[in-house]
Amino acid sequence: MENIDKYVGKIVDMLIAFGPKLIGALLVLIIGLWVAKIVTKSVYKIMEKRNVDPSLRPFLRSLLSALFKTLIIISALGLVGIEMTSFIAILGAAGLAVGLALSGTLQNLAGGVMILIFKPFKVGDVIEAQGFIGSVYEIQIFSTILKTPDNKVIILPNGGLSNSSMVNYSNQDKRRVDLTFGVAYGTETEKVKAIIFNLLKSDGRVLEDPKAAVVLSQLADSSVNFTVRAWVVSADYWDVLFSINEKVYEAFNKEGINIPFPQMQVHIAK
Secondary structure, three states: OHHHHHHHHHHHHHHHHHHHHHHHHHHHHHHHHHHHHHHHHHHHHHHHHOOOOOOHHHHHHHHHHHHHHHHHHHHHHHHHOOOHHHHHHHHHHHHHHHHHHOHHHHHHHHHHHHHHHHOOOOOOOEEEEOOEEEEEEEEOOOEEEEEOOOOOEEEEEHHHHHHOOEEEOOOOOEEEEEEEEEEOOOOOHHHHHHHHHHHHHHOOOEOOOOOOEEEEEEEOOOOEEEEEEEEEEHHHHHHHHHHHHHHHHHHHHHOOOOOOOOOOOOOOOO
């Protein structure tokens, strides 16, 4: 019984000594995290109202949240009585080990910072990178999220994205629509050009400057190929591409212009 009383007495003494500190640390942790969440949301709303670049908002929100949480945890540990100098030294050593183990993750972090600084693309741009094409939905700390035209979500690591080749289809306000149409040998070239030019002029989305071009580009095995180059506003690119294809096909049928398909003639010698 005496031993039990001693242990109970020690526990009571420890609770009296460390209880207030432990409760204070828990209160700092709970209230601090709650306040940090509210402040982070408030800062994000302020960024929205002040039209801060949409590419920066998620990054700054994540960075601010991580900073607040780190400071709150360190403050709570300090209240408990843990020596912060030793803790920071241990944290530094652990950070070095984790950094070596997560070199790929740190590369993605550095890539995200480079993307946000140099801005090779922004939220809403259509890009092609690492074999994928899609609209940039969000730029996060470690990765960039794309949405494809058929609504698939693609997550690309920022490390590879910042160090590899990329095509930004939205960077310029104008794009050139390139089309090729094949007609049968013997077709009047001027007639073909006139039909295509008339279709381009009748489409208000095709820009007058730079001027559209229709040229005979190739004498292929089974067709005479005409290349069409028309300039449009970037947002109209796909609509014009599909529309001109359909209109040229209908116009050729109406004018009796034959669109050949690959075929081979075999002569048998006796």
